[in-house]
Amino acid sequence: MxxxxxxxxxxxxxxxxxxxxxxxxxxxxxxxxxxxxxxxxxxxxxxxxxxxxxxxxxxxxxxxxxxxxxxxxxxxxxxxxxxxxxxxxxxxxxxxxxxxxxxxxxxxxxxxxxxxxxxxxxxxxxxxxxxxxxxxxxxxxxxxxxxxxxxxxxxxxxxxxxxxxxxxxxxxxxxxxxxxxxxxxxxxxxxxxxxxxxxxxxxxxxxxxxxxxxxxxxxxxxxxxxxYGYPHDRMPIDLKPVMEVYSHVTSTRYIKKDDTVSYGRLYSPEENEKIATIAIGYADGYNRLLTNKDYLVYQNKKLPVIGRVCMDAIMVKVEEVDLKDGEEVEIFGFNKPLEYMCKLLNTIPYEILCNVSKRVPRLYD
Ligand SMILES: Cc1ncc(COP(=O)(O)O)c(C=O)c1O
Missing domain, CATH: 3.20.20.10 (Alanine racemase)
Structure with a gap:
């Protein structure tokens, strides 16, 4: 499957x-x-x-x-x-x-x-x-x-x-x-x-x-x-991150000025905007405190997270890229350092790695 x-x-x-x-x-x-x-x-x-x-x-x-x-x-x-x-x-x-x-x-x-x-x-x-x-x-x-x-x-x-x-x-x-x-x-x-x-x-x-x-x-x-490769920025020995997390685009849509995004209506665009829904939420280990703060990566471009993190989904702003349903985006990994999320959450890599939940399949290579 x-x-x-x-x-x-x-x-x-x-x-x-x-x-x-x-x-x-x-x-x-x-x-x-x-x-x-x-x-x-x-x-x-x-x-x-x-x-x-x-x-x-x-x-x-x-x-x-x-x-x-x-x-x-x-x-x-x-x-x-x-x-x-x-x-x-x-x-x-x-x-x-x-x-x-x-x-x-x-x-x-x-x-x-x-x-x-x-x-x-x-x-x-x-x-x-x-x-x-x-x-x-x-x-x-x-x-x-x-x-x-x-x-x-x-x-x-x-x-x-x-x-x-x-x-x-x-x-x-x-x-x-x-x-x-x-x-x-x-x-x-x-x-x-x-x-x-x-x-x-x-x-x-x-x-x-x-x-x-x-x-x-x-x-x-x-x-x-x-x-597991952390913290690789401070270590005088070279270490490589072992885990990367990716997710898929569930759907995309255009929203208008005065529309609001997600629970609590914490985000509203200033003008018409394309957004995408991504199949990750706090039940996958994506922390709810990242609401309106984090970004994901698609083809080296940043997609800002907008609105409150849901149990199974988050929304991102899609500005310069042509992102379609079913495409993959990086949550953290080689193009987006886990340390960035650690800073936002005031935590350590240990916690974010351990919290990647059971329903997230691990693929080994
Ligand atoms: C007793 C003990 N030894 C070693 C470790 C490994 O520590 P670190 O992950 O910082 O290398 C731990 C982790 O908490 C521990 O509890």
Whole structure:
């Protein structure tokens, strides 16, 4: 069946290019884990992980058990780390699917240990995100954390494999907070080494740190947004956007001065005008706050969005081009940077990519 509404082109060659850029940047001693949570930031986790796995990627991460199971059931065989909490009642799936669970407290580890299945895990350390993990915000927190780690590691049914923390602002110019988080993590690692506590795989860097903090790579880096090509303007490594979104013209019409467009009647032309209706709306992930603000691209010409964004449609002004029913227009992609929409919405590429909704088919090349 042909697509008659909105679709996303996912360029797997660019995904692999970005992955290889990170590998080159971090060097041979450091592994690159591909973060494919949230359906690979909207790109399709199974397709993306498969493409990376056949090209040598050995480590993946997701946010939840269900995301991990989806990958396993679709043939991903390499390591999958779950960042989030899995309910203890679901432990059976952790062992059945050979997943790596994040452990964030002794209490949680003890509950998992009751399950009497070998469960692989990494420990998460909260060095400043205040989100998840053992609390280590200052050197005074060190000994309680060490004691908790010792107790967790004694639990016989759990298999310790690594330890990590997550940075709050590794992508910002002010490096102080990130440096301090790293110092706290290193303090912990030094103390573990001093006490002969095996550290396993140590990992802290996300995309921002991969680019801006080359002193913080350790054994593995966790590459998320950079894998999908963002933010390619600020990155000192070359990255290529992986997703482009296109839609189709539903119909065109001429409207007259004093006519109004869409719900709420927020647009009225100053003189007779040709407009087109495009088959994308907020149910496809096209944000309603883009009303009267954004533009689309057709043959290198800008088509301003006019009137309120509907659930299934938007309208654009057609000035200099001859646009016909059924033709394709670019929502964002190689000719219209996603960053433009980010500015209008005061948001980050992560959010717009993740919000491209389920009803938008992904086409892979
Ligand atoms: C624990 C953890 N590591 C790594 C990442 C990847 O971060 P980024 O997409 O900024 O590379 C995330 C994403 O939120 C995360 O939660």
């Amino acid at each position: 042909l697509i008659d509404r909105t679709y996303a082109k996912v360029h797997l060659d660019n995904l692999l290019y970005n992955y290889n850029q990170a590998k080159k940047k971090v060097g041979k001693k450091t592994k690159v884990l591909a973060v494919v949570k949230a359906d690979a930031y909207g790109h399709g986790s199974v397709k993306c992980a498969k493409h990376l796995e056949i090209n040598g990627c050995e480590n993946f991460a997701v946010a939840s058990l269900t995301e991990a199971i989806e990958l396993r059931e679709n043939g991903i065989t390499k390591d999958i780390l779950i960042f989030g909490r899995t309910r203890v009642e679901n432990y059976i799936y952790l062992s059945k699917y050979d997943l790596i669970q994040t452990v964030y407290s002794l209490e949680y580890a003890e509950a998992l240990n009751q399950c009497k299945q070998k469960i692989r895990y990494h420990i998460n350390i909260d060095t400043g995100m205040s989100r998840f993990g053992l609390y280590l915000h200052a050197p005074r927190d060190l000994m309680p954390v060490i004691n908790e780690i010792k107790a967790i590691k004694k639990l016989p049914n759990l298999k310790y494999e690594g330890i990590y923390t997550h940075f709050a602002n590794s992508d910002e110019a002010d490096r102080e907070f990130c440096d301090n988080q790293y110092k706290l993590f290193q303090l912990l690692i030094d103390e573990m080494n001093h006490l002969n506590i095996e550290t396993g795989i140590k990992h802290v860097a996300n995309s921002g740190a991969i680019v801006s903090h080359p002193d913080k790579y350790l054994d593995m880096v966790r590459f998320g947004i950079g894998l």
